[in-house]
Amino acid sequence: MLFNSYVFLFGFLPLALAGYYVMTAFGPRVSALWLILISFVFYGWWNPQFLILFAVSIIFNYTASEGIARLEARPRAQTLALCLAIAANVGALIYYKYLEAIIRCLTGLGLVHGPVVSIALPLGISFFTFTQIGYLIDKKDGLVKERGLFHYILFVSFFPHLIAGPILHNREMMPQLVQPKTYRFSAENLAVGFAIFGFGLVKKTLFADTMLDSVRAGFGHPGTASFNTAWVAVLSYALQIYFDFSGYSDMAIGLARMFNIRFPMNFNSPYKAASVIELWQRWHMTLSRYLALYVYNPLALAVTRGRASRNLAIGRFAQATPGGFASMVVLPTMITMAIAGLWHGAGLQYLIFGLIHGVYLSINHAIRILRPRRADGGEGWLTHPVKVFFTFAATLLGLVFFRSSSVGAALQLLGGMIGLHGFDGLMLPGAVLAHLGDLRVSLLHSGLVQPTSAVGFINAAGGLSWIILLYVIVWCFPNTQQIMYRFEPTLGRVQAGPFAAYLSWRPNLIWAAAAGAALCLGVLAIGGTSEFLYFQF
Amino acid sequence: MTHAELLSKLTEIFRDIFEDPGLELTPETTAEMIPQWDSMSQVTLAVEIEQRFGIKLKAAEMEQMRSVTDLMGLIESRLPAPAH
């Protein structure tokens, strides 16, 4: 089931909430059981057969975690058990998510001849696999307080985070799940939750989904995409993925809040970042946190400790040397980002996306290591907007690979973006052209301008204006957390954003009307905004 | 080791790692306040602390080390109890 669907909004959610508030009268245990029940219904709605995989995964991992805990006295056996459990999880993930692509790749290379394999991908498998692996690792490190199978099941299966995260950590969730005060009716939490959810829904249906046509026009035909088409497609995709992910994170956070549970922040206006390092502190924050915790830190620590024990220098001076830089910075960064890229999808272009960002981060770290310290603490010629611009440009390059159907297609589209497939003239309505006299002839001949109908011009101008408006929202307006900052929308501190005086949510009548209108608009836009016109084929 | 000793030793480490001889640390200092304090320097910090204090830190605890109070608490919990 998806959050932006009629079944969810008009059927599942009202029933889930109503049932929850009724069950709270029977105590925390019954309410938690209700949450587990509806989460399983949510998960199994489209493909009931995946419920089996889901249940097996949960039972297996819980049993493994118990086994790991019991082996505390024998560290080597414990590590072995942990590795086996992780291997089982990763193996399942590879089977469902990557095996098809791997076989296709091998077949393409001529190494394997066999039938075409098609494996259905269970919903959210990346998320619940990663969440449970994290739990296992923490269990081995002795960082997990035992709460029992019941709460473990709830932790993994709680439906708001099931399909698109945030990736939750047991340390921030378990205390909330075992706390009896979570299981009650709180009008304030319901109000806050619905406001956040409504904003997220609008971002998904009204902002992200309206970009689909321009994106497809460019990425679907990269070999022939003109300069205009290619750039519009890439800029549209940057908006689409931004609002898609931001919207989904908001919806997850809002839904959890309706059940009195606070999620961590997952998305914090990433295009406002002034460096790629900062970008990853703002984009898919829980994934960055996860990879830092379980991949980057262990790797970097191991390398750095290794150097220290061999009496090699590890400070900034050492990092400025090629050997030091390569081992302490580049190696852990590239491995981590390769995983980050591949996590998003099975394909070479995802790996390239990850590696590109690995290179960016390495360069970013190098600049920080080598940059002379300014006595006045100023920024020099690279003012803030310039840094944001460069960071955004770097992001766009990565996104071309991320969205393209293959590496070749990405390169073709990049070619279009530098003008290798030609330029389209600017559209002008025929009525305006008629008034230009002689100038009209030369403009048309040079290809700078192409005539179009009045309707065509209005549509094109409208499309461009919409994109510009969305970028204004991205760069100049507060994000959902900042709008809600007075009510602690996420775990951790949130500050007020721009226009805080006007755009800070409060439970008053004006915001009730605004949130109601936003939710209404979001629901309406589920039907889509691109019209099917019979006339036009 | 007293609080003050711990703080001064930490300040020494910070000044070395961030190459800022004039850096001042107070218990209120957090990672956001020092621009150079990112994930990379976090690792260097951790290893440097391990070396100089003779303690061992866990990878998972590095996530906790985002403020001076956190660091001090972490180090104190790892040090052998002071003799009375």
Place this chain on the structure above:
Amino acid sequence: MSLGLDTLRAEPAATPRLPPPVERTATRDALANPADRGAASLSAADERERVARRYLAAFATAFVAFFGLVWIYTALMPMAFLTRDYPVWIAKRSLLSSCDLGSASFFGDSRAMAGMDPRALPFPSSNFALSGSSPIESYFVVKRALLCAHRPKVVVIAYSSGKFIEDDDFWNISARVGILNYADIRDVQRKSAALHDDEIEALRPSDHLAPSVRAALFALRFPPFYFDSLVNGYVAGRYMHNRAAERQVLADRGHAFFGTAPGSDAVAAEALLTFKASPLIDAYFTATLSALAHDKIPVVLMSLPINDATCKLMNPALRAGVARYLASVVAAHPGTRIAGPAMPCWPDRLFGDAFHLNAAGAAAYTRLVDHWLQPEINPVTGSSRVVER
């Protein structure tokens, strides 16, 4: 007021922090409920709840009011925002309800709507062809026509090959514009189930709605289904244009052009098709013929032309398949005959766009229609031979 460019400088929140490990600080469990801070007194918490409840009531009211207003608008004012298919249908529906069937009634898809011009015929006729329709739609329209006391002398049915293969505009046009009402759609859904032919449901998998629910929502003009038209029609921007279209189609007795270019070499869908009659569409087609036979109304099956550009790319097996299918249908239904060749290739200059004839093309085709219908219109002088062009 700054443009908010200072927003670019917003502090990044640190990557979400975890609470410290439990064994060190067992009491620092994260609480989800700000109201539980120790300092808040009970009455302050109650006050917040009270304010929140009032907010919730206002919020729910606002949502219902806004949504309701939009729903009332989509239900009552379709002429203001729907595409041209709607006024065209309204015009034809009024011809039907006034039982203005003429001596010849034409049924078919948009090719037939553009190619058969009642004004160019010496006898009264009405064009009930509909965009994007298949024999499924014409079944229901014919049933409505048969409720009239007045009977036409002949019924013409002319569908493109693709419309025997699948009815891919079933939801986009027929259900959306209201050509098929709730009962009609339910009938189609039941027949699909009986025939184990789920092609209609397969057209709209993404809304995950139960078939009866979707049928009801279309019948009620559920607003999200129409949001795209509201946006593209600028809420009410299509009203004047639609009213003019309705008047024009009524005056032209159901005829309407699509493309009006002086010629078109664009390629139509036939270039890609292979013929395979859909069981569901065949069921409705034969039911239509049976109903007409039952009321003793002769039926003539015709085929609108394809432009040369498409013919060059089209697989000849497609035409052969259509001809075979129609021949088999005619054999099974006495009182039905075929007039004219199947899918003839006509010059590009007679087409206003890839699919539809322009004025010159429609004039030429209508002359042929006049000739082909002589046996039924003037039975004394005409012959009953199948007339080949």
